[in-house]
Amino acid sequence: MENVSLQEGQVPDLRVNIGSLELANPVMTASGTFGYAREFENLMNLHRLGAVIVKGISLHPRAGNPPQRIMETACGMLNAIGLQNVGVDRFITEKMNYLAGLNIPVIVNILGDSLAEYEEITKRLAGVPGVAGIEVNISCPNVKKGGVAFGTDPAMAAAVTAAVKNKADVPVMVKLSPNVTDITLIARAVEQAGADSISLINTLIGMGIDLKTRRPVLANVIGGLSGPAIKPVALRMVFEVARVVSIPVIGIGGIESAEDALEFMLAGATAVQIGTANFVNPRASEDVVDGISAYAANEKLTSIRSIIGGLRLDSLKDHATSSHNPVAK
């Protein structure tokens, strides 16, 4: 019974389920902001995390983009790292052993330039000890081929999802791009194609210009915007997607505190990912776990699950049920 209030001496239950995957709490680290986890081992207690999602892995190693790769923006940052990674084989031999030793689920983020690549990476990850899930990146804006096309076209998004699902022996989470006109179309397409959960949002495409040199700041010209600046957009998209799919939704975008995370859960997220905040405060994700725990105790919630999708729309009902612009007349 989730609505029974917490009794004296009881500890709130922070567990959430992402399909068949049970997490000890709803806090994960976002791909590309947490390396392969080991980088953070002396800076926080990794075992406190709900799950760790590691840096995106491709079939072959990638060198990434030339510098300058990042720039700060108002309340955020742009990055065009270019998916630098060691490739799936070296990931399995060099990184997975350490990750498998952690007492938390490890979700591997994968990316490819073709359906065949997505399939092949998934095949190679099948049966690897310690891999608890796969997150499919169909949304990175930084590579010329693949990324954008897969994430912005419902049919292509569904095709990648089905291909990965077909070869995977663990739950599959699909990470959506916000750089689309209607994200619910993509969400529904990947759900129908068999996705076990959906995570959103990846970065919003942006750019910066250096007035002195009259050149783009990033060598890649465009990059992905992340950080607190994108939180309202992410929150709105999670809200929209959670209303149209029945699989779990994972909220990402500018989360740096328990309050941020809880807002996403009210909007319909079963769990959240902490991204850019890891760069500013290496123990941000653990701080969010502490904060959620304190909130649940304070609100006397027996289970944190009781707030998922708990956004109150009662007085706004007519507006909120219109599909496109819930609050504007």
Place this chain on the structure above:
Amino acid sequence: MSQYQENATVTHVEQFTATNYRLTLDCPAVAGSARPGQFVMIRTGRGKDPLLRRPFSIHQTSRDGTIQIYFKVVGRGTDILAHVKKQETLSIFGPLGRGYRLNTGTPSVIVGGGLGIAPLLFLVQENCRVKKDCTEDLIVLGARERIEIEPLLDDFRPFGIRIMTATDDGSLGHHGFALGILESMQLPSGCTVYGCGPEPMLAGLSSFCASRGLPCQVSVESVMACGMGACLGCSRPDSKGNYTHVCLNGPVYNAEDLQWKM
């Protein structure tokens, strides 16, 4: 290697020029494990803007648990830092990166340009402490004008290292670049060269040392978000054309291991 996130109390604020400042920060954990050439990441604001920490090389450490940073106001982050008051606290993260590898068996020639002087006080401090006698060693300090060097000289003097200066306007020491001094003199034989400064100076120093067969270590700058190898934002081409990450593999490199634009 241990890294710490600490709330550092500002114990001293010094302004040397219209734009150059030095802060003393009480942060015993960071100070206790720092090595010359390493850096720290400092949060300049408390809220969400500016969002990212800023990297600063460690100017010097003291036994009583403080470090100093020496910086120029170049943007919003450094502007905020220039206005901090004594007793305020700043979130500091470090020490980070690979510092100078002291070659104590050879004479040291240390070269700094402009704000590149920042990490060299710590280097001289450690160089002279380990060697006990550093009268054979040399430090060359270069800047645009006298006031950028003069206030720092008293800090370099107690170690007994030979000090030479160069200014672009000739207001102190040699009229010209720091590298010009090296080119015009007989360097101690078999010396190791350590440098920090603007990119063109380091490129020049690198080729100067390569042509004379001198080992040379330089500290380079980069934009970075995390300072610890997570964001992969601070890439730089190495001599083999691969990307190296300044925060982890640097900021101090053997000059020959990097690609230089001449």
